[in-house]
Amino acid sequence: MREASRYLACSSSKRVALKEGSEWRLWGLAIAVTLVLTFGIISVTIPGLRLPNDPTYSLTLKEWVRGLAALVLLFDIYMVYQHLRFERIRRELAERKQLFELITENAADMIAVINREGRRLYNSPAYGKILGYSAEELASTSSIEQIHPDDRARVLEASEKAYLTGRGERLEYRIRRKDGSWRVLESTSNPILGEKGNVEKLVIVNRDITERKRAEELLERHAFYDDLTDLPNRSLFVDRLQQAIARSHRRSDFRFAVLFIDIDEFKMFNDSLGQDAGDQILREVASRLKKGLSDHDMLCGIRANGSGRPSSGESTLARPGGDEFLMLVEDLRDASDSLRISEVIRERLAHPFEVKGNDIVVSASVGIALSAGAWTQATDVLRDAEIAMYRAKQTGKARCEVFDSAMHSDAIKRLQLESDLRRALQQDEFRVYYQPIVSLENSQIIGFEALSRWQRPYGIVMPGEFIKAADESGIILELNRRLLKDACKQLQHWNQQFQAGRPFVISVNITAKQFTQPDLAHQIAEILNQTRTDPSCIHLEITENVTMADPERSATVLSQLKALGVRLSIDDFGTGYSSLCRLQKFPVDVMKIDQTFVSEMDRDPETHEIVRIIVMLAKNLGMEVVAEGIERPDQVAMLRQMGCQLGQGYLFSKPVDAASSELLLRSQYPVAGVGDVALAAAASCSLG
Numbered sequence: 213m214r215e216a217s218r219y220l221a222c223s224s225s226k227r228v229a230l231k232e233g234s235e236w237r238l239w240g241l242a243i244a245v246t247l248v249l250t251f252g253i254i255s256v257t258i259p260g261l262r263l264p265n266d267p268t269y270s271l272t273l274k275e276w277v278r279g280l281a282a283l284v285l286l287f288d289i290y291m292v293y294q295h296l297r298f299e300r301i302r303r304e305l306a307e308r309k310q311l312f313e314l315i316t317e318n319a320a321d322m323i324a325v326i327n328r329e330g331r332r333l334y335n336s337p338a339y340g341k342i343l344g345y346s347a348e349e350l351a352s353t354s355s356i357e358q359i360h361p362d363d364r365a366r367v368l369e370a371s372e373k374a375y376l377t378g379r380g381e382r383l384e385y386r387i388r389r390k391d392g393s394w395r396v397l398e399s400t401s402n403p404i405l406g407e408k409g410n411v412e413k414l415v416i417v418n419r420d421i422t423e424r425k426r427a428e429e430l431l432e433r434h435a436f437y438d439d440l441t442d443l444p445n446r447s448l449f450v451d452r453l454q455q456a457i458a459r460s461h462r463r464s465d466f467r468f469a470v471l472f473i474d475i476d477e478f479k480m481f482n483d484s485l486g487q488d489a490g491d492q493i494l495r496e497v498a499s500r501l502k503k504g505l506s507d508h509d510m511l512c513g514i515r516a517n518g519s520g521r522p523s524s525g526e527s528t529l530a531r532p533g534g535d536e537f538l539m540l541v542e543d544l545r546d547a548s549d550s551l552r553i554s555e556v557i558r559e560r561l562a563h564p565f566e567v568k569g570n571d572i573v574v575s576a577s578v579g580i581a582l583s584a585g586a587w588t589q590a591t592d593v594l595r596d597a598e599i600a601m602y603r604a605k606q607t608g609k610a611r612c613e614v615f616d617s618a619m620h621s622d623a624i625k626r627l628q629l630e631s632d633l634r635r636a637l638q639q640d641e642f643r644v645y646y647q648p649i650v651s652l653e654n655s656q657i658i659g660f661e662a663l664s665r666w667q668r669p670y671g672i673v674m675p676g677e678f679i680k681a682a683d684e685s686g687i688i689l690e691l692n693r694r695l696l697k698d699a700c701k702q703l704q705h706w707n708q709q710f711q712a713g714r715p716f717v718i719s720v721n722i723t724a725k726q727f728t729q730p731d732l733a734h735q736i737a738e739i740l741n742q743t744r745t746d747p748s749c750i751h752l753e754i755t756e757n758v759t760m761a762d763p764e765r766s767a768t769v770l771s772q773l774k775a776l777g778v779r780l781s782i783d784d785f786g787t788g789y790s791s792l793c794r795l796q797k798f799p800v801d802v803m804k805i806d807q808t809f810v811s812e813m814d815r816d817p818e819t820h821e822i823v824r825i826i827v828m829l830a831k832n833l834g835m836e837v838v839a840e841g842i843e844r845p846d847q848v849a850m851l852r853q854m855g856c857q858l859g860q861g862y863l864f865s866k867p868v869d870a871a872s873s874e875l876l877l878r879s880q881y882p883v884a885g886v887g888d889v890a891l892a893a894a895a896s897c898s899l900g
């Protein structure tokens with residue numbers, strides 16, 4: 213500690229030492245002068261000592277003596293004053309020293325005094341506590357030796373600078389603990405000046421910021437990496453992609469591709485096996501993609517292939533969230549490389565893996581955006597890769613699509629359509645049209661299929677142009693809720709108005725999106741209750757493709773719907789790949805033969821045979837059969853021969869609005885009296 217105060221209070225102690233030296237000289241002088249004068253006074257005042265007889269001489273001597281005595285007195289007073297001043301400085305110094313001792317000994321920061329050679333002349337006890345070395349060990353090693361090799365040059369440079377300029381700067385570096393681990397220090401240095409004003413030593417104050425650094429790193433990791441898979445997140449990916457775009461602008465031979473990878477049916481895995489299993493699947497996919505990305509054969513092989521030069525390109529795999537992954541592959545040879553990568557991804561994912569005792573096989577839809585596009589913004593590349601991915605999903609999943617500009621304009625059109633559909637809902641632009649379903653025996657209308665039409669300022673838009681977009685965007689849910697409500701009210705009205713002997717039925721279509729709604733049955737029940745509709749008069753049409761997409765789930769949903777008392781139809785039968793065995797197990801009442809068969813049956817014997825088999829099959833399963841798309845009388849004759857009782861088609865009527873439908877009914881049925889209404893209500897609502 214004495215060392216410390218000596219060095220740290222160096223400049224002031226030097227000042228004091230100088231003063232102390234002059235003080236001793238002054239004291240010496242004072243004593244000498246006092247002695248001489250005392251001797252003089254004594255010699256002139258000792259009795260018997262003879263002085264010259266000159267009276268003026270004797271007087272001058274006395275005055276001299278008095279004067280000198282006064283001088284000595286003043287001098288002594290001055291000396292006492294100086295002494296007191298030095299005493300005060302000494303006391304202050306002692307206090308400072310004590311304060312310094314207190315600060316350095318107890319400071320959490322490590323304080324050291326080092327000389328030009330980097331040797332520590334003093335180090336505070338915090339050194340021992342933080343780094344684990346004893347005071348001797350610290351004293352015997354150069355401070356530079358303990359600094360991380362990668363940081364040494366920087367530290368030396370900063371210390372050189374401090375010696376040269378007399379100004380130290382803030383520095384961060386790593387230092388080795390005795391146990392070999394590393395601590396991060398934040399250091400500031402202050403110079404100690406020598407007598408000539410040159411920097412002799414440096415006082416270094418080191419703060420241990422290891423924990424703060426760790427926290428900062430964690431925060432940074434959290435900001436740029438995905439917790440579940442440890443892959444870069446969207447922000448980091450966008451950053452790297454932006455750099456790749458900049459490089460592609462600088463180097464004409466630099467090509468990159470972004471692959472937007474989306475796991476097919478992930479929601480189904482997540483819903484059925486639980487979120488834990490979902491997470492496990494995501495981790496497994498991430499690890500397979502990661503392995504794929506680091507695979508030499510896959511990337512370098514592809515890059516070097518043909519071009520004859522191995523690539524130094526970087527590649528990044530990221531998880532922006534959900535079941536999506538992004539891959540940035542740099543330095544591609546040509547566009548086909550990205551397709552090969554996508555193929556490798558597909559192969560890698562194809563191997564089953566076990567999750568919660570289930571063998572899982574995942575597939576992915578991949579959208580590719582290639583650097584050939586004139587992009588400047590990373591987000592634009594991602595948008596286009598995503599559009600391509602959606603195209604891959606729409607065209608059958610487990611596929612790969614490369615973005616082209618047509619896709620972009622399609623996507624823009626699609627966005628416009630969705631926004632128009634939302635506005636149309638708000639402004640009530642949708643109308644319900646009704647197409648009669650007739651008995652093929654006598655062409656009598658037994659019910660209607662309710663179909664949507666979009667009344668736009670320039671004319672009517674057909675469902676083929678908007679139902680798919682409405683379904684995928686979820687707009688269909690509200691659209692069909694309104695349609696069902698309107699249709700139920702219309703049905704009540706017709707059943708009351710016409711004397712048909714039995715109530716009419718109304719068919720409404722259920723789309724894929726609606727079918728996946730967990731509360732579909734509840735929603736329908738609510739509308740039936742509100743409109744006081746007999747459930748058996750309502751037929752829900754679900755296409756064969758929707759029911760067969762997930763047969764297990766379909767069986768459950770169909771049973772829930774059936775429990776409401778409504779009747780169920782399989783729409784567009786023949787267009788999908790129905791498992792007849794499954795079909796038998798579904799609680800379905802009606803089979804609607806798709807119009808593509810009906811339209812061909814009178815021209816193509818093979819199609820004729822298919823329709824005959826479908827009718828026979830439906831009858832065997834106890835279902836009613838409706839033939840869709842009847843346009844010619846020949847078709848009616850054939851269908852009747854086959855035993856098909858019901859039909860729908862332009863031959864009878866196109867879908868028309870409620871007023872025109874009512875005219876059709878009027879042409880066939882008498883308007884009911886009060887008693888007939890009750891009779892009609894009591895009758896069953898089945899089709900046949």
Ligand code: C2E
Pocket residue numbers: 647662663664665674675676679692695721722723753783784807840841842843860861862863867
């Ligand atoms: P779908 O359920 O199979 O409806 C029958 C479609 O066949 C209707 O087309 C109808 O106009 C048409 N059609 C009927 N007879 C003939 C015929 O003789 N010749 C020809 N060429 N076509 C005939 P639309 O109204 O254009 O509806 C097409 C599809 O859109 C419907 O097929 C249905 O799946 C869906 N859709 C229509 N409206 C709605 C709705 O409000 N909600 C839902 N979920 N789907 C709807």
Ligand code: MG
Pocket residue numbers: 661720721753783
């Ligand atoms: Mg239908």
Ligand code: MG
Pocket residue numbers: 783784804806840
């Ligand atoms: Mg149909």
